[in-house]
Amino acid sequence: MTEPAQRRTRLLASAAAALRAESSVLNSLGALFADAGHELYLVGGSVRDAVLGRLGNDLDFTTDARPAAIQALLDDWADTVWDTGIEFGTISARKGSALIEVTTYRADTYDQVSRNPKVTFGDTLDGDLVRRDFTINAMAVKITADGAADFIDPLDGMTALLAGVIDTPAAPQQSFGDDPLRMLRAVRFVSQLGFRLTPRTFDAIVEMVGEIDRITVERIRAELDKMICGEHAIEGVDALVDSGLADRVIPEIPGMKLTIDEHHQHKDVYQHSLTVLQQAIDLETGDPDVVLRWAALLHDIGKPDTRRHEPNGGVSFHHHEVVGAKMVRKRFRALKYPKAVTDDVAQLVFLHLRFHGYGEGKWTDSAVRRYVTDAGDLLERLHKLVRADCTTRNKRRARKLQETYDDLERRIAVLKEAEDLDRVRPDLDGNAIMELLGLPAGPQVGEAWRYLKELRLDRGPMDRDEAEVALKQWWAERS
Structure with missing residues (x-):
């Protein structure tokens, strides 16, 4: 027997x-459909993942039964059933820990203008498989009352799986013309599986890249998040950029190319950012962190707009963190990211350079408090981002940077032992301020509150008498 x-x-x-x-x-489930005289096949990503040894609890099936019949069968079998996809022939259900989707064979047609198919139900499994996005997702396993039975692979998806390639069942131009989102899905599978695009698939994306403009930003955003959270995110980003898709959906990423960093360690900021992304991924301790990953990839997107050639022959990027944070907000709003995600990624980009003012540990306690306060709930992510941003090939310098950050983290821990750094608040609340200064509720109380917070950051915790004396003195000088 040959190796393949x-x-x-x-x-x-x-x-x-x-x-x-x-x-x-x-x-x-197989017995349920068989007793009713219907075929049932496990299909698509479920079969692909089973072959790769990564089958999860989400199981996709296809059948000759029509949606109403599927729903009637599942109603008595599953714990919960919902029909939000019924117009596309899909009924979803939960049985124990398993999430089930059963879809009637499809034989859709597309108008090559929108990505919305004219939904047509089919009568054969082969007809259903040939309309799927990629050959690795066009395999099926027959399910009977005895469980899994025949393996069906009319489009030779197993060969593509063995070769680690992503290809379309029909000509890629036809497939991507039907649904341009498949171009981004191809990139996403590069990231998730570590596969590569076949030459004809890659060439078709390059040729048809403008068709992605037919897709809503919400669907584009969803695919980008799946890409950035893939196990092989670096390869995914490279495919996104090399194919030209990035120029259409997030041009700030290819915009970093050919911008030499100030240390001249990498060909361009783009390559540096990929290294930072990989190092941030290596620091993750649980599930993929979409906020950390986007911040790592985009932390230097402000450099092209702030690039300056210095008289000594060097290159500088002053305030690129400020410009970069604004760019993140603009792009993420265009992609309709949730406000919380936009704010978090932008704040990490804004803060990623702050540590480099720490020097030889010369920050005051006040500066350490402000670092922690400005990071807020993002502090652990900021720790990882700053450490990941060390890409120097100079081992001595890299070790020194890591040791210096170790020192900052130790100082943060010491201050946290002594005071509540996680919630730095003034030593007097609004009611106390109004009573002490004889003020009604209004902007002057907010101004006094902010003064006390700044004082708290500078001095650390004060007792009530000290806070009252300081506030009275500030109020007298202000008045």
């Missing part, structure tokens, strides 16, 4: 084992 054949056999055995682990769901 041996690999195919091993992958199919792995998939069979993964599906046996889901036998309680598959067997009962």
Whole structure:
């Protein structure tokens, strides 16, 4: 047996084992549809992930049963059923920990203008598979009362899976013309699976890149987030940029190319930013952190607009963190990101250079407090971003930077032991301020509150008498 054949056999055995682990769901669901005289197939990403040994709890099925029949069958079988996708032939359900989607065979047609298909239900599995986005998602496994049975692969998706490539069932121009979002999905699969685009798929994206403008920004944003959170995010970003898609959806990323960084360590800021992204990913301790990853990739997007050639032959990027934060806000608003995500990514970009003023640990306690206060809930992410931003090849300098940041974290820990750094507030509240100064509620109280907060950051905690004396003195001088 040849090596590819041996690999195919091993992958199919792995998939069979993964599906046996889901036998309680598959067997009962297979029996349910078989008893009603219907076919049922596990399909798409579920089969792909089973072959790759990463099958999750989300299971996708296709069937010859029409939506009303699917719903009637699932109503008595599942714990919960919902029909939000019924116009597209999809009924969803939950059974224990498993999330189920069952969709009627589709034989859609597209107008090549919008991405919305004219939904048409089909009668054959092969007709359903050929309309899918990529061959690796066009494999199926027949489900019977005895569980998983025949493996069906009419478009040779297993060969693409073995080769680690992403290709379309039909000509890619036809596929992407039907639904341009598939171009971004191709990039997303590069990121999630570590696969590469076939030459014809890549060439078609380059040729048709403008078609992505037909897609709503909400769907583009969703694909970008899945890309940045992939296990192979660097390869995904490269595919996004090299194909020209980035120029259409987030041009600030390719805009970093050919902007030499001030240390002349990387060919351009783009390559530096990919390194920072990878190092930030390496510092993650749980699920992918979309805020941290975007901040790592975009932390230097302000450099092209702030690039200056210095008289000594060097290059500077003064205030690029300020410009970059504004650019993040503008782009993320255009992509309709939630305000909280936009604010968090922009604030990390704004703060990523602050540490470099720490020097040899010469910050005052006040400066440390302000660092923590300005970061707020983002402090742990800021720690990771700053450490990831060290990309020097000089081992001695890299070690020194990490040791200096270690020192800053120790100082933060010491101050946190002594005072509540997580919620730095004035030592007098608004009611106390109004009573002490004889003020009604209004802007003057807010001004006094902000003065006391600044004083708290400078001096640390004060007792009530000290705070009252300081406030009275400030008020007298102000008046």
